[in-house]
Amino acid sequence: MAASRNLGYTLSGLIAGIVFLVFLIGLRVPLLFSLGTSVAAFLGSVLMLVPKEKKGIAIKVHDVSPESVARxxxxxxxxxxxxxxxxxxxxxxxxERRIESICKRMEQIYRNFERDPKDIKAAGQFLSYYTDTTVKIIERYIELSGHGVSDREIQSTLTKVESILGQIDSAFEKQLAKLLRDDALDLDSEIRLLEKTLEAEGLARSRRDGPPPLRGQEGDTTWAR
Known part of the structure; x- marks a missing residue:
């Protein structure tokens, strides 16, 4: 980038110098006017020949930068x-089986994020909340079950954990289904728009036109011989 900019400035300077000499010597234009014209030529050349600097600009997909997706x-x-x-x-x-099911659904959601980064905004907060909740519940279960106490209240809490993890697994499943459904709707909309564009440009047959005629029809009797 730096080399391209330096070359652009050099060429701009040469152009400005040539313009100055042509106006001053060749056309015998007054000095001040020749200087003004050469300055204008220099500035115009800079705009056309010198690449603009891009500082801190990251390519974004659906307002989510590649760095954010990677993170x-x-x-x-x-x-x-x-x-x-x-x-x-x-x-x-x-x-363990229930937790593994949750992990697999999480992995599916993250893979969907990689394919369609805009879903990060739609489901990122949900995923963060339920992931943190899952970790806290498992840690609490391990802590309580490790005491080896047969207290009725503790045992009741441990029993409820399986039901709660089942609800979390179901929540992940529903969120994944929603993301995939939204992706399908987006794709369907894109296909419909493409079809309309092709029809408007006369590049595709309208659905109501029916299929094109088969070879040998429309007066072609080649295959009837």
Whole structure:
């Protein structure tokens, strides 16, 4: 970028110098007018030949920068890893299976974020809340079950955890379905718009026109011989 800018300024200076000499010597125009014309030529050349600097500009997709997408994906990977690590300490196969189901749905949602970054704004807060809640519930379960106390209230709380994790798993499933449904609607809208554009430009047959005639029809009797 720096080399291109330097070259642009050099060429602009040469153009301005040539314009000055042509006006002053070739056309015998007064000095001040020749200077003014050469300055104008220099500025015009700079605008056309010198690339503009782009400071701190990141390409964004749906108002979500690539850096933000990368950060969300990295954080998501770490959260899933942390939840799976906690699941190994829980000592309950039923809960482990439920937690693994939650992790798989989380991974699906994060993969959807990678494909369609705009969904980060739509579901990012949901995912953050339920992920943190899941971690807290599992940590609390491990803490309570590790005491080995047969207190009725504690046992009741531990029993409820399975139901709560089931609700969280269901919430993740519904959120994933919503994101995929929205993606399908977006794609359908794009297809409809494309079809209308092609029809308007005469590049596609209208749906009501029916299929094109088969070879050998419309008076062509080649295949009837």
């Amino acid at each position: 969300v994906m990295a954080e998501g990977k770490e959260k899933v890893k942390a939840i799976r690590s906690l699941a190994k300490k829980i000592g309950n196969k039923t809960l």
